[in-house]
Amino acid sequence: MADLTTKIGTLTLKNPIMPASGTFSEELAEVFHLDTIGAHVTKTITRGKRAGNPMPRVCEVGGAMLNSIGIPSKGAEWFVKNVVPFYADYDAPLVISISANTADEFARFAEEVSVPGVAAIEVNISCPNIEDDGKAFAMRPGPTGDVIRKMRSATSLPLWAKLSPNTGEVVEVAQAAEAAGADALVTANTMLAMAIDSRTGCVRLGNIMGGLSGPALRPITLRMTYQCARAVAIPVIGCGGISAIDDVLEYLIAGARAVQVGTATFISPTTMPRLVRELEQALVGRGLPSVDALIGTVEVAYEAITLAEYA
Amino acid sequence: MSASLCVVPDSISAGAPRPPSIHEVGARIKSHEWVNGEYRLLVLDAPASILNCEPGQFFHLLCPQTDRFQPYLRRPMSIYSFDAARGTLSFLYKVAGAGTGALAELQPGATLNIVGPLGKGFEIRPEWQRPLLLARGVGLATLAPLARECARLDRPLTAVCSARSPELLMSTDLFRSYGAEVITVTDAEGNSGVESLTTLIERLIRSRGIDAFFTCGSARLMRMLQEMGARHGIVGQVALEQQMACGIGMCQACVRPFRRETGAVNLRVCREGPVFDLQEVL
Ligand SMILES: Cc1cc2nc3c(=O)[nH]c(=O)nc-3n(C[C@H](O)[C@H](O)[C@H](O)COP(=O)(O)OP(=O)(O)OC[C@H]3O[C@@H](n4cnc5c(N)ncnc54)[C@H](O)[C@@H]3O)c2cc1C
Ligand SMILES: Cc1cc2nc3c(=O)[nH]c(=O)nc-3n(C[C@H](O)[C@H](O)[C@H](O)COP(=O)(O)O)c2cc1C
Numbered sequence: 033m034a035d036l037t038t039k040i041g042t043l044t045l046k047n048p049i050m051p052a053s054g055t056f057s058e059e060l061a062e063v064f065h066l067d068t069i070g071a072h073v074t075k076t077i078t079r080g081k082r083a084g085n086p087m088p089r090v091c092e093v094g095g096a097m098l099n100s101i102g103i104p105s106k107g108a109e110w111f112v113k114n115v116v117p118f119y120a121d122y123d124a125p126l127v128i129s130i131s132a133n134t135a136d137e138f139a140r141f142a143e144e145v146s147v148p149g150v151a152a153i154e155v156n157i158s159c160p161n162i163e164d165d166g167k168a169f170a171m172r173p174g175p176t177g178d179v180i181r182k183m184r185s186a187t188s189l190p191l192w193a194k195l196s197p198n199t200g201e202v203v204e205v206a207q208a209a210e211a212a213g214a215d216a217l218v219t220a221n222t223m224l225a226m227a228i229d230s231r232t233g234c235v236r237l238g239n240i241m242g243g244l245s246g247p248a249l250r251p252i253t254l255r256m257t258y259q260c261a262r263a264v265a266i267p268v269i270g271c272g273g274i275s276a277i278d279d280v281l282e283y284l285i286a287g288a289r290a291v292q293v294g295t296a297t298f299i300s301p302t303t304m305p306r307l308v309r310e311l312e313q314a315l316v317g318r319g320l321p322s323v324d325a326l327i328g329t330v331e332v333a334y335e336a337i338t339l340a341e342y343a
Numbered sequence: 344m345s346a347s348l349c350v351v352p353d354s355i356s357a358g359a360p361r362p363p364s365i366h367e368v369g370a371r372i373k374s375h376e377w378v379n380g381e382y383r384l385l386v387l388d389a390p391a392s393i394l395n396c397e398p399g400q401f402f403h404l405l406c407p408q409t410d411r412f413q414p415y416l417r418r419p420m421s422i423y424s425f426d427a428a429r430g431t432l433s434f435l436y437k438v439a440g441a442g443t444g445a446l447a448e449l450q451p452g453a454t455l456n457i458v459g460p461l462g463k464g465f466e467i468r469p470e471w472q473r474p475l476l477l478a479r480g481v482g483l484a485t486l487a488p489l490a491r492e493c494a495r496l497d498r499p500l501t502a503v504c505s506a507r508s509p510e511l512l513m514s515t516d517l518f519r520s521y522g523a524e525v526i527t528v529t530d531a532e533g534n535s536g537v538e539s540l541t542t543l544i545e546r547l548i549r550s551r552g553i554d555a556f557f558t559c560g561s562a563r564l565m566r567m568l569q570e571m572g573a574r575h576g577i578v579g580q581v582a583l584e585q586q587m588a589c590g591i592g593m594c595q596a597c598v599r600p601f602r603r604e605t606g607a608v609n610l611r612v613c614r615e616g617p618v619f620d621l622q623e624v625l
């Protein structure tokens with residue numbers, strides 16, 4: 033037996049495997065018992081109703097996928113009344129993901145959804161900031177800090193900032209979120225991408241561009257996880273391309289305290305319970321007593337030989 | 344799309360955790376034959392746990408990686424037949440692109456990973472005593488279990504089957520074996536157009552007393568039936584297709600707009616469908 037529990041700030045998860053926002057919903061309870069996993073993370077919601085993007089909303093690209101689902105939402109009130117109670121039957125903490133157009137709206141929204149039954153708020157700052165020419169908040173440290181700071185004074189729930197791989201300032205954004213009072217980071221969301229059908233010459237997503245997810249994203253989000261885990265003291269939750277147990281181990285070794293599984297659940301809806309089982313076996317196999325014993329153990333190997341200089 | 348469109352209907356109720364009803368299993372291929380130049384019949388040995396199906400439901404198939412094709416997402420496929428007593432489940436599919444191309448390479452004895460049964464199937468209401476089924480293309484596969492259900496419920500069925508050519512008319516013998524009256528039309532014979540079909544179905548409504556429509560496989564024929572249904576006060580159901588990612592209801596990839604009392608709503612084809620009220624489709 034190995035101890036699979038992990039702490040994300042004040043929350044203790046029974047294991048470090050949880051879903052990624054937008055790839056999980058109540059319907060998965062018809063596939064496996066939802067208390068098998070460490071936490072429940074809901075699809076991002078907005079305060080008002082939204083329809084989402086035009087079709088087609090997904091396409092596959094060489095062992096990965098693009099999506100431009102957008103954020104269809106029935107609004108905050110409906111969510112609190114209908115979705116939050118569903119999860120009350122489970123022990124796993126409920127993390128709800130929210131998005132908004134401005135930092136003030138984020139704060140107001142955080143207050144509204146700070147209701148009994150919600151254990152933490154994941155802040156989807158990969159959405160466009162209408163006060164910054166539509167640039168995503170998570171692109172830069174300033175807007176990221178603004179959102180988290182305003183939310184921090186609006187709710188006492190733990191705040192998880194979900195970062196974007198589209199920024200060149202990962203470490204600065206991570207540190208801004210931490211300084212503003214974030215309790216954890218999630219690394220990361222999808223990477224902006226596109227696909228064209230060369231036969232017809234048509235773009236393959238209704239929204240033209242969409243987010244890349246699945247195995248192809250993993251080296252990028254793993255790198256972000258490593259960078260963030262070294263740069264901040266708050267827990268980092270790895271996310272991107274996880275489908276096999278080795279992927280989970282990779283993220284933990286890089287410094288993640290937990291991981292989120294997204295697209296893999298579409299390919300195999302039983303991925304998460306399988307990873308929980310296999311994680312236990314992997315730790316036992318390595319003679320490790322706990323998940324904690326593996327976290328952040330990455331070794332950097334240096335080649336001893338000196339490379340020849342170009343003449 | 345207007346901003347008033349909302350998604351996820353109020354179908355999810357809070358409640359105690361239920362036992363799993365959707366299963367991911369590996370099923371052994373029993374046989375896998377071409378039925379004509381375009382379609383293959385795939386028969387699987389399936390455990391009883393997944394054979395509690397409704398006509399119109401579907402499975403999500405994990406097509407294999409082959410030298411020629413590397414599909415990533417699963418592919419949705421209607422149940423062509425299911426038999427709990429014999430432990431078999433079959434699909435009738437058209438070889439189209441990467442997913443079905445890879446599927447077609449699987450040999451008997453190989454294992455196929457499938458998830459299901461998924462979605463909401465047909466509902467044959469008690470007042471629907473004299474149904475008519477109109478199928479084209481893959482619709483001939485999707486509507487096959489419905490024909491069996493009509494036979495079980497003792498509802499005399501008329502099946503109008505349409506295809507490009509007589510060679511592509513599948514399932515007609517199966518429909519007949521369920522006691523259905525089968526009428527075939529094809530593009531090759533020039534009797535499958537909307538005009539000819541309208542005349543034909545008008546005649547059937549009068550002579551057979553048709554009181555319900557079921558259709559699948561053609562948007563054009565669905566529109567035709569919507570129009571005829573509105574004119575004659577005949578209701579019905581349609582099985583729709585839409586590109587999917589999860590197949591279970593999590594991702595919102597598969598939504599389409601429908602007419603409801605409250606206005607237009609986006610519903611998930613994989614979850615609220617694939618079978619919908621004929622007149623609700625926008
Ligand atoms: C509920 C449902 C039931 C179906 N039942 C049958 C059936 O019984 N027999 C049959 O032959 N076909 C059926 N189809 C269509 C079948 O899913 C597609 O033909 C198949 O996905 C094509 O995949 P591909 O990789 O071969 O083609 P590609 O064109 O290469 O596929 C590319 C992508 O588009 C998607 N796609 C392409 N065509 C369709 C389509 N018509 N509907 C949904 N997604 C599509 C694929 O899933 C894939 O993600 C059904 C579709 C749905 C939604
Ligand atoms: C269909 C789909 C919808 C998503 N929706 C959201 C969302 O609403 N909010 C969010 O923060 N991330 C969303 N994501 C991103 C995932 O949560 C995750 O960050 C990303 O997919 C990378 O992980 P993966 O490779 O394991 O899928 C979505 C991803 C997919 C594929």
Ligand code: FES
Nearest residue numbers: 590592594595613
């Ligand atoms: S395919 Fe994911 S919701 Fe229908």
